[in-house]
Amino acid sequence: MDDVMKQCAKLLSDAGYRLLAAEIEHGSLASLGKDEPMFVLCARDRLAPTAIQAWINAARVSNVPDHKLESAHQTIEAMNAWTGDRHYPD
Secondary structure: OOOOHHHHHHHHHHHHOOOHHHHHHOOOOHHHHOOOOOOOOOOOOOOOOOOOOHHHHHHHHHOHHHHHHHHHHHHHHHHHHOOOOOOOOO
């Protein structure tokens, strides 16, 4: 991970965005390429758990490693446990 990403992760962590900082520092965003398109889902999006489950189903038949599937499943559980306001995408 380059210095810019480390600095971003530290700034985000210091500002209270611990989950985003961890994702940048150690998660799937750690290997994000410069100018690489990405798609982010948040727990407030009522469709997020369903979209992640669809990804898990596709990933399973594509032989994605079990630890990746488990991580995605844990994200669904965390999203479902989140107590903030939910809505459909605008």
